[in-house]
Amino acid sequence: MITQKQKILVVDDEKSNLDLIYELLKKDYTIIFAKSGTQAVERAITQSPDLILLDIHMPEITGFDTMKIFKNNERTKDIPVIFLTETLDNVTEEQGLLLGAVDYIFKPFNAAVVKIKIHNHLQLLNKMKILEKIALLDGLTEIPNRRSFSERYNLEINRAFRNKSPISLAIIDIDSFKQYNDNYGHFMGDVVLKMIASTIKTNLKRATDFTARIGGEEFALLLPDTASDGAIQLAQEIRLAIYALHIEHSYSKVSNNLTVSIGGISFIPTSKNQSDEYFKLSDLQLYEAKNKGKNQVSWKNL
Ligand SMILES: [Mg+2]
Missing domain, CATH: 3.30.70.270 (Reverse transcriptase/Diguanylate cyclase domain)
Incomplete structure (x- = not known):
């Protein structure tokens, strides 16, 4: 069923972070980049990634504000988002989760943690997609129900x-x-x-x-x-x-x-x-x- 690589949109205003993530993930996933919130929204809509990694601290539009735009758009509202951040206090963590983030990844990146978290979330997403598909099929005839x-x-x-x-x-x-x-x-x-x-x-x-x-x-x-x-x-x-x-x-x-x-x-x-x-x-x-x-x-x- 899964023949194509899953697609991840990585959003960060610092090129060095984008490069790091790219090196870590390029083998297993298709990676697309955005260097700002505005660019992220545009790419998310046109490219329909499976997962978004979103930097919280960016000039112009912050990660949180970008997230709000994602959640208000039919095309992007269901794409899971993991926030990227250097530090995280309790209040910020709670805010991010309330906005709908599925997880956090900390900088500087721990290569193993980045890979495992992304793998786990995408696997979960796959299982959900399979369940959604099954829920719409008639069990006996396998045509829609x-x-x-x-x-x-x-x-x-x-x-x-x-x-x-x-x-x-x-x-x-x-x-x-x-x-x-x-x-x-x-x-x-x-x-x-x-x-x-x-x-x-x-x-x-x-x-x-x-x-x-x-x-x-x-x-x-x-x-x-x-x-x-x-x-x-x-x-x-x-x-x-x-x-x-x-x-x-x-x-x-x-x-x-x-x-x-x-x-x-x-x-x-x-x-x-x-x-x-x-x-x-x-x-x-x-x-x-x-x-x-x-x-x-x-x-x-x-
Ligand atoms: Mg930043």
Whole structure:
């Protein structure tokens, strides 16, 4: 997973300190420098380092003030910061921690301590990133889960609202899945869920198309910048691709193959805060598809 070197931004007004840190860390990390708070903010935003080493005592903007800027910027607020300092009294130590610093490194630098502290913090960061990733994935199918969907959905609705661009939302539901589980067993049911998840995923066209497992046998499909024509076509392709898996389902009243029903809507959001309403409308279309005999797509262009 980690093929690239992690990136560290080192901020210090004294070149000799930058040189020292560079010599210590250049082998294991990509190092970028800044010689002032202003430069640090600019580089942190454009380069997205994994960790920032920030000198407290600098002319113009101090380390603490630079830190405040980091914490107020969406792009930089989550990057861990270690303060660099010669001395530290209790009050200053407390202030720095309250600002959100994860640690302190003292000058003159103790090479071993510098390396160990940085290694430890970056390892912790890696573990956190892995956990965050896992928290957004469905454990069985390994596609995004409901929580992940909610985040993406709200983001995309807001974006579509701002850009006045069309967006399509669909719910895909496996037909007679209870009968499938009851007759073929939950192990086979799980196998089917995995097959369907991967079939939906492989049929997506664009990098921005998004699918998630949002319930037991329910999947969501989110298609930014997609109006109804393209969305309906994709929904039909997914429905047919799932049918073409030829998963035997002798207890379905619709077909001998396992099938899905899809309900969807296409719209240009008229408000930022109506994501729940739109979701309900999509659910209503799913209900229509089920009502009309399942194994079909029901769509509404709002
Ligand atoms: Mg200094």
